[in-house]
Amino acid sequence: MLDKFDLNILSALQKNGRLSNKELAESIGLSTAPCWRRLKHLEDEGYIKGYTAELNAKKVHLNVIAFAQVSMDNHHTETLTPFLSIVNDCPEIQECHSVSGDCDFMLKIITRDLDSYDELLSKKLLQAKGVRSVNTMFSMKQPKISREFPLSTLLITEHS
Structure with a gap:
């Protein structure tokens, strides 16, 4: 079961997968060692499948x-x-x-x-x-494209 810190780690990494462990720890309110252990656990358990760069389709001529x-x-x-x-x-x-x-x-x-x-x-x-x-x-236009999962809704439903 994921707790508040795990969900916050996942949420922060969805927004910026290049955060250092120090930046990640500061953003979620943990010290670096427990943050790193949690991150490794999330990776080892398959919650984090990998890290990629999001490309601009138009810039690479995929129209x-x-x-x-x-x-x-x-x-x-x-x-x-x-x-x-x-x-x-x-x-x-x-x-x-x-x-x-x-x-x-x-x-x-x-x-x-x-x-x-x-x-x-x-x-x-x-x-x-x-x-x-x-x-x-x-697709004619893309008014919204998001690759982020709505993790904040998990916190609300778990504690309701």
């Missing part, structure tokens, strides 16, 4: 964000395995969610331009065995 709803013919292993292999091998596919509703999978895809998206769609996704249809929605 198209698409959400593709994929419907499959069936959910048999011999159908899903090749499809998921294609998904895992495509760096343009950032996320793949098995979903409820009118489709089977929701993909978040980022590409250079519409031609690149069309090539991915026609040469990979639509060629996968068992893919019945792909319905695409393109």
Whole structure:
């Protein structure tokens, strides 16, 4: 079970993953040694999966964000395995969610331009065995993008 200090460590690192242990300890109100032990525990237990740099998509010329709803013919292993292999091998596919509703999978895809998206769609996704249809929605603007989990809500519900 995570306590207040663990959640504060995770919250602070979501905002700035480059904090030194000293800065982290000061921000959550612990001395450096117990803060470091807690951080190592959070890493060892898999609460922290890794550390990355968040890039600006426009600066690296990735201009198209698409959400593709994929419907499959069936959910048999011999159908899903090749499809998921294609998904895992495509760096343009950032996320793949098995979903409820009118489709089977929701993909978040980022590409250079519409031609690149069309090539991915026609040469990979639509060629996968068992893919019945792909319905695409393109992101026009992104008024909010957050990669932070709402950890503060966990503190409220635990102590209510």
